[in-house]
Amino acid sequence: MIRLRDVTKVYEGGTVAVRDVNLDIQKGEFVFLVGPSGSGKSTLIRLLLRQDTVTRGVIWVAGKDITQLPAWKIPFLRRSVGTVFQDFKLLPNKTVGENVSFALEVLGRPRSVVGPQVKQVLELVGLNDKGDRYPRQLSGGEQQRVSIARAFVNRPPILLCDEPTGNLDPATSVGIMRLLDRINRSGATVVMATHDHAIVDAMQRRVVQLDNSRVIRDEMAGRYETGEIPYQNGGRHNGDGAEA
Amino acid sequence: MNRLGFLAREALINLRRNLLVVLGAVLAVFISLSLAFGALVVNELLRINTLAWQDGTHIIAFLYDEGQDGVAAGAHAALLDEVGGWEEVANVRYFDKAAAWAEYQEMFADRPEQLNIDPSVLPASIRIELTDIDLYQDVQFRLASQSQLIRRVATFGEQIEQLSSLSTVLNLLGLGLALVLGASAVILIANTIRMAIYARRDEVSIMKLVGASNWFIRVPFILEGMIEGLIGAGLAVATVWVAFRNLRTIGDSIEIISFGIPNRFFVTWGIVILLFGAAAGVLGSVLGLSRYLRDEDGGRPVVVDRRVLEPT
Numbered sequence: 001m002i003r004l005r006d007v008t009k010v011y012e013g014g015t016v017a018v019r020d021v022n023l024d025i026q027k028g029e030f031v032f033l034v035g036p037s038g039s040g041k042s043t044l045i046r047l048l049l050r051q052d053t054v055t056r057g058v059i060w061v062a063g064k065d066i067t068q069l070p071a072w073k074i075p076f077l078r079r080s081v082g083t084v085f086q087d088f089k090l091l092p093n094k095t096v097g098e099n100v101s102f103a104l105e106v107l108g109r110p111r112s113v114v115g116p117q118v119k120q121v122l123e124l125v126g127l128n129d130k131g132d133r134y135p136r137q138l139s140g141g142e143q144q145r146v147s148i149a150r151a152f153v154n155r156p157p158i159l160l161c162d163e164p165t166g167n168l169d170p171a172t173s174v175g176i177m178r179l180l181d182r183i184n185r186s187g188a189t190v191v192m193a194t195h196d197h198a199i200v201d202a203m204q205r206r207v208v209q210l211d212n213s214r215v216i217r218d219e220m221a222g223r224y225e226t227g228e229i230p231y232q233n234g235g236r237h238n239g240d241g242a243e244a
Numbered sequence: 245m246n247r248l249g250f251l252a253r254e255a256l257i258n259l260r261r262n263l264l265v266v267l268g269a270v271l272a273v274f275i276s277l278s279l280a281f282g283a284l285v286v287n288e289l290l291r292i293n294t295l296a297w298q299d300g301t302h303i304i305a306f307l308y309d310e311g312q313d314g315v316a317a318g319a320h321a322a323l324l325d326e327v328g329g330w331e332e333v334a335n336v337r338y339f340d341k342a343a344a345w346a347e348y349q350e351m352f353a354d355r356p357e358q359l360n361i362d363p364s365v366l367p368a369s370i371r372i373e374l375t376d377i378d379l380y381q382d383v384q385f386r387l388a389s390q391s392q393l394i395r396r397v398a399t400f401g402e403q404i405e406q407l408s409s410l411s412t413v414l415n416l417l418g419l420g421l422a423l424v425l426g427a428s429a430v431i432l433i434a435n436t437i438r439m440a441i442y443a444r445r446d447e448v449s450i451m452k453l454v455g456a457s458n459w460f461i462r463v464p465f466i467l468e469g470m471i472e473g474l475i476g477a478g479l480a481v482a483t484v485w486v487a488f489r490n491l492r493t494i495g496d497s498i499e500i501i502s503f504g505i506p507n508r509f510f511v512t513w514g515i516v517i518l519l520f521g522a523a524a525g526v527l528g529s530v531l532g533l534s535r536y537l538r539d540e541d542g543g544r545p546v547v548v549d550r551r552v553l554e555p556t
Contacts, residue, residue, distance in 0.1 A: 049453075072457070079455035089450055106456035108247040150454070 001027040001158065001189045002048065007057035009043050017043035019213040021057070025191060027157070030184045032200050033193040034224055035210035041193035044210075045162050048191070049081060050074045062157065079107060082151030082159045082188075086166035088143045090135040096122070096146050097131035103150045121153040125179055141172035145179065152183055159183060161192040165199060173199060200224040254464035258440045259471060265439055266472055269432040269528070273476025273521055274483070276425030281484040281517050283418020288505050290411045301337075302380055303372040305387050306395045309341075319393055324370055332383050335373040341366055367395055378408055426524060429476065433469045433528025440465060441532070462533055469529030470522050477521020481514040 002025040009017040018040040025031050033041040046052040047059060054067050066077055090099050097118055104114045122128045125145040135143050144164060151159060161180065165173035177199050184190045194200060200207060200223060207222030208215055259266050307323070308315045320338065328336045339347075344366040352358040374380055380399050387397050441448060451461050488510075492503040 075452075075455045075457045075460075077455075078453060083453050089446070089453070091447055091450065102450070103454040105250045106451050106454055106460060108250075108460075154454070 001025055001029070001062060002191070003058075003060040004044075005058045007044075007047065007059060008055050009040075009047060009052060010055045016213045018047070018210070021210075021215050023208060023215065023218070025189060027189055028184070028187055030181070030190045030203070030205040031192070032203070032205060032207045032222075032224075033191065033210065034195070034200060034207055037195075039210040040213045041210055042162055045083075045160050045191070045193055048160055049083065050077055079154060080156050080158060082154070082156040084144070084147050084151050084159065084161040084164045086163040088135070088140075088147045088167075090143055090146055090150075092135055095132050095134055096127060096138070096149075099135070099146055100149045100153050103153050107154065117153055118149075121149045124152070124182070125149045139172070140168050141175055144168060144172075144176050148176070148179055148183070152188070155188075157188060159188050159190045161190065161194075163193055163195065165194065165196050170198060174202075177203060197224040251460070251463045251467060255467035255471065258444070258464060258468045261443055262436060262440055265436045266468075269429065269436045269472045270476045270479070272425060272429035272432045273473050273524060274479045276422050276429050277477050277480035277517050277521055278483050279418055279425060280422035280520075281480055281513065282487075283415060283422065284513055285484060285488055285505065286414055286418070287411055288509060289503065290407055290414075292504060293407075301371040302374045302377060302400055303383055303387070304339075304369050304398045305372070305390075306367040306369045306398070308393060308395050309367065315393055320368060320370075323390060323393055327370060327372060327387075330383065330386065332374055332376070332379040333372055334375045337371045339369045339371055341368050344368060429473075430524050430528040430531065433472055433525055434532035436472065437465050437469055437529045437532030440468060465533055466526055466529040469525035469527075469532070471525065473521040473523070473525020473528070474518060475521075476525075477518045480521070481510075481517050485510055485514070 002023070004021050004023040007021040007023075008019050011017055021040075021044065033044060035041055043052065047054055048061065048066075050066055050069060057067070059066050061077060062080060064077070069077060091102065094102060100121060101114045101118045104117060109117075118131070119128065122131055125148055127142060127145055127149065130138065130142065135146065138146065144167075148164070159180070164180070165176055168176060173196060180190055180192065181203070204221045204223070207217065207219050207224070209217035209219075305323075305327075307320055310317050310319055324336060324338050327333055341364065345363040348361075348363075348366055349359060372383060374383060384397055384399055387394055448461055488503075488505070
């Protein structure tokens, strides 16, 4: 589903954000990107969304080399990748329902499709009775649920989450993770950058650890702290925990 | 249809949010196009009145009598035919001695002592209406070559020159003002659009994130500029039309000026002004958008020192 080969990103001024990253993420996987601030997690997510271009290397998403994607095709990439952020990125002047339907309206979906799809996804995130509320009338956890609903309403095969629980208390975070787990079990590939030890330890999913711009660990069913299986540079994960 | 409705709704939201700035842009378009349209109307009034002067006669050539002074019989008719064929001439009429006497009687009806003359001394004449008043000197020059037949040529040259130069000055002034104000209207619209983009930057970034195409993001802003231009132009057309109607009502009592501009003129030029307003709006929007919504390429490639990329 996602493949990175020798991906390096150097920002203006010579700051290396990620260096020689090789990664294979299979369809339906749930992958945590962990590591300290500045280790390159968010840069990887930006590269996967083509918000940034690689300095070197190749990234394939759903079989397409997105590093060579012309500018006019970038929106098509983003339609197949849902995004969830720490700061929710909701529109304050739109209701919950409008925030979610906005994602379908900008794609030109007919009203007959938008209504039922929004209703369905609001049920999925447990906000079916709050469609008429404004973001300011919701708790942080509920706002993040709206953000997830908006990311998933178009049923993208990939969900990228950048610290989605960063602004939430532990109990609310658990609710959000249950929701992401449910979405993952419906077949979507989820890649989540996080600092949250408890969540990573509790979920026991694949963990890719970055440090100083490099992948230093890639472990199936891992924990936040260093696990048993060290990452070998240039290694290929085959999705079942073994090194290829 | 749903997509179109969404785009139109977004454009209207933009307009509502920046009402004060939008009003400034609309006023700028309104003032510039009012001036331009007003100049056109004044120019048309001058044209109509110049043409209508002296019943459409711009030049009178008084003729020697036929059968006298070596003028052959039928020479007047031949001259009439020849002058009628000149491209500068829109219309030519023959005014025989009887018509000249009738006109003389009418002119001096209130001074009977002036009527005690021999009608035969009044010459026949040809009365020429020009296609373009500026061509009167050319026609005067051509008539001069017929000196054996033409006694004297009277033109309304001075008046024509004055009106022509007045028309030119008014046109230049109107055009200059319209250009300057038109440019300021375009710049104001561009600024309105930039402010609209800034006000909606969160929405724009979310639209990009969920995969809206750049054109889908741009269209509401372009529509916004077009609506501003159209409203300004519509107000300009309406204002000039109302002002002209009022002027005509007052002017009907002034017999020497004709306000007979046909409605066709207002319809045709009204449409042109509306299209111009819409085009100015679109141009302003495109200028406003160019800096902020370039085709996203995921960031410019950075020139990197090769040593940075070497394995560590």
